[in-house]
Amino acid sequence: xINLYPGTPQEILRPAKIGFIVATLVAALLLNLLPxxxxxxxxxxxxxxxxxxxxxxxxxxxxxxxxxxxxxxLMDVADGSLFGQHALAYTIVAYAGIVLHRRVQRxxxxxxxxxxxxxxxxxxxxxxxxxxxxxxxxxxxxxxxxSVVGGLLWPALSFLLKLPQRPRFDPDxx
Amino acid sequence: xxxxxxxFFKTGASPLVRLMIFSxxxxxxxxxxxxxxxxxxLRQVAAVIIYPxxxxxxxxxxxxxxxxxxxxxxxxxxxxxxxxxxxxxxVAAKAQKAMALESExxxxxxxxxxxxxxxxxxxxxxxxxxxxxxxxxRIVIDKGAQHELRAGFPVIDGSGVVGQVxxxxxxxxxxxxxxxxxxxxxxxxxxxxxxxxxxxxGVQGALELQFSALNADVQKGDQLVTSGIDGVYPAGLPVAExxxxxxxxxxxxxxxxxxxxxxxxxxxxxxxxxAAAGIPPRPxxxxxxxxxxxxxxxxxxxx
Numbered sequence: 001x002i003n004l005y006p007g008t009p010q011e012i013l014r015p016a017k018i019g020f021i022v023a024t025l026v027a028a029l030l031l032n033l034l035p036x037x038x039x040x041x042x043x044x045x046x047x048x049x050x051x052x053x054x055x056x057x058x059x060x061x062x063x064x065x066x067x068x069x070x071x072x073x074l075m076d077v078a079d080g081s082l083f084g085q086h087a088l089a090y091t092i093v094a095y096a097g098i099v100l101h102r103r104v105q106r107x108x109x110x111x112x113x114x115x116x117x118x119x120x121x122x123x124x125x126x127x128x129x130x131x132x133x134x135x136x137x138x139x140x141x142x143x144x145x146x147s148v149v150g151g152l153l154w155p156a157l158s159f160l161l162k163l164p165q166r167p168r169f170d171p172d173x174x
Numbered sequence: 175x176x177x178x179x180x181x182f183f184k185t186g187a188s189p190l191v192r193l194m195i196f197s198x199x200x201x202x203x204x205x206x207x208x209x210x211x212x213x214x215x216l217r218q219v220a221a222v223i224i225y226p227x228x229x230x231x232x233x234x235x236x237x238x239x240x241x242x243x244x245x246x247x248x249x250x251x252x253x254x255x256x257x258x259x260x261x262x263x264x265v266a267a268k269a270q271k272a273m274a275l276e277s278e279x280x281x282x283x284x285x286x287x288x289x290x291x292x293x294x295x296x297x298x299x300x301x302x303x304x305x306x307x308x309x310x311x312r313i314v315i316d317k318g319a320q321h322e323l324r325a326g327f328p329v330i331d332g333s334g335v336v337g338q339v340x341x342x343x344x345x346x347x348x349x350x351x352x353x354x355x356x357x358x359x360x361x362x363x364x365x366x367x368x369x370x371x372x373x374x375x376g377v378q379g380a381l382e383l384q385f386s387a388l389n390a391d392v393q394k395g396d397q398l399v400t401s402g403i404d405g406v407y408p409a410g411l412p413v414a415e416x417x418x419x420x421x422x423x424x425x426x427x428x429x430x431x432x433x434x435x436x437x438x439x440x441x442x443x444x445x446x447x448x449a450a451a452g453i454p455p456r457p458x459x460x461x462x463x464x465x466x467x468x469x470x471x472x473x474x475x476x477x
Contacts, residue, residue, distance in 0.1 A: 026227070033224075033231035035303035065192045069199065077220040078228065080312055080341060080348045083213050084203030091200060095193040134208060136309045137355060137376050 013165040016059050020164055024051050025071060033078055042142045045150030048075060049093055049123045053116060054154075054161055056097025057104050068094035082134055089126040093119055109155040117151035221343040228314070228346065232302040239442065295448040296330075297321055302346065311351040311374065313337070315444060318345045326406055328447050334412040334435030335359065335400060336444050349444070352413065352434055353378060361413050362401040366391040369401050372414060372432065381414050383430035388421055392430055408449050412436075 028051040036044050048071050055063045072087030079086070096119050097104075104115045124147050132138065187195075206212045299315035317323055319342045327339040329349045337351040350357055355376030361383075362369050368391055371384045386392055396416040402409025414432035421428050 029224075030227055030231050033228055033303065035232060035235050065189075065196045069196045072200070073203075073220055074224050077217055078224055080314070081309075082204055083207035083217065084200040087203065088197055088200035091193060091196040095189055098189050130204065131309050135356075139309060 012167065013162065014167060016055075016062065016165055018062055021055050021059065021063055024161060025055070025067070028052075029071065029074060029078075032075065042145050043149050045120065045146045045153060046123060047150075049090060049120055050116075050150045050153065050157060051161075052090060053093055053097045053119055054157060056094050057101045058158075058161070060098045060101045063094075064098070065091055065094055082130065085127055085130040088130070089123045092126060093123045096122065109158065112158070113151045113154040116154050117147055120147035120150045123147070217341075218343060221346065225343075225345055228302060229316075232316075235303075236300070296445045297323065297448065298443060299329075299347070299446055300443055311337075311354040311357075311376065311378070312340075313349045313351065313444075315347050315349055315446070316345070317446065318343045318347045320344055322448065323347050323446055328400075328407045328411070328449055330411060330445050330447060331436045331443070333437065334414070335407060336434075336436040338406060339446060347446070352436075353381060358384075358404075359407060359413055360401045360403045361398040362409075363392065364397040364399055365393070366396070368392065369403070372398060379433060381432040381434055383416070383432060384427075386428050386430050388423070388425075388428050390428065392416060392419055392428070394419060397435075398432060406449070408447065 025048070028047040031047040032044075052063075052068055052071065056068075068090040069087045072085075072090040073083070075086040075090075076083050100115065100119075104112055107115070121144060124144055128138075128143065186192075203213065297317055299317040299321075302314045302316050313336075315329075323339055323342050325339055325342050329336045329339060335352060337349045337354070337357070339347050340350040341348040351374070352359055352372070353374045353376070355374055357374040359372045360369065361372045368386075370386050370390075373382050373384045375382050383392065383398075394416055397412060398414045398416070400407035400409055400411045400413055412435045414434050416430060417433045418431045419428055420430075
């Protein structure tokens with residue numbers, strides 16, 4: 001792989017385990033289900049969309065539309081909202097992640113986050129449009145704040161999710 | 175003839191095709207759910223799958239509450255105890271009066287052969303999480319169909335109506351708060367006896383009295399209780415208090431804004447009242463009988 005940024009050396013990572021991917025997605029679902037209230041509700045990014053996007057960009061061959069769609073259904077049930085709105089949004093986000101993965105992987109953290117924010121905003125927009133069509137009120141600009149926070153969390157998230165793939169230092173092998 | 179080489183790696187359908195398939199599936203679900211309400215069983219199944227996660231997510235808050243209870247000081251407990259004793263005395267006095275009134279009421283009702291009011295059973299439920307969705311005012315409580323809850327049951331707290339059970343899962347139930355946009359409660363003004371409909375606005379802590387005429391007898395501070403007309407809420411539960419009245423002659427109706435009495439935004443425990451729909455069936459309509467009679471008379475003439 002060509003390294004566009006000489007300052008950030010490319011590492012050779014171990015393969016991601018499918019169990020770990022599923023566990024992180026369940027953890028994201030758990031974070032979404034926490035009893036958020038007040039201003040926490042507005043700054044809360046959609047963790048499921050964020051982690052899903054991460055894995056779609058990082059491991060597009062191991063994760064795909066089926067998982068995104070099922071996660072969307074579970075979110076719809078937890079929210080008590082119309083069936084299929086999160087499913088549709090997550091499917092489209094997964095598509096965007098899979099299509100853009102070669103491009104996004106080349107960049108360092110900050111440009112990566114700048115790629116991620118519009119995708120999360122797209123996720124918000126789809127949910128918003130379906131809600132408006134179903135007769136809800138426009139909740140205000142604050143609604144989109146969560147996606148920006150999600151972009152800010154992106155570097156920390158990718159560091160955390162890459163940890164199990166980092167090669168362990170083996171003292172016998174010098 | 176166009177010739178394409180066989181692919182090196184079998185990767186299945188292209189992402190675009192998969193996107194189309196899953197988007198179409200989602201859209202079918204959306205339409206089926208919005209238009210036809212076919213998907214309640216699917217929703218129930220998914221609800222059972224996600225239930226452990228919901229409980230797990232609500233656990234830290236419950237634990238924090240429990241820990242808070244554990245670390246209360248003795249002085250706080252004593253103060254609370256004294257306050258409760260005081261409250262108890264006032265409530266006991268009221269209860270005695272209420273008992274006398276209830277027996278008198280029962281007597282009068284039997285005299286009038288009126289319908290006995292239901293002795294409503296209620297279930298204490300804990301709020302698992304609240305208002306996670308910025309679009310709607312809903313809470314999820316930890317009792318469901320297993321505890322004999324049904325959609326339509328009113329939900330109250332110590333000070334007033336909170337909302338209504340709108341969707342029941344096996345172990346959980348969804349409560350739509352009275353502040354949810356489009357949620358209606360038929361109410362009665364305690365002071366003037368005026369009946370009207372109280373609508374949620376979607377804004378926290380604001381309700382609106384709909385269709386109250388410009389000269390209607392509504393004053394600031396008026397208490398509104400449920401009128402029991404809809405058969406959902408039992409009559410006489412406190413709901414809201416009038417906060418502002420805006421008489422704008424350009425409008426057909428006065429804009430009356432009310433504040434909910436039940437702590438709609440910040441509760442940890444609520445009561446679900448097992449209210450049976452206590453509405454007598456509609457009387458048979460005269461209009462239906464009339465043409466039938468005419469037909470019958472025609473038939474007799476013809477015969």
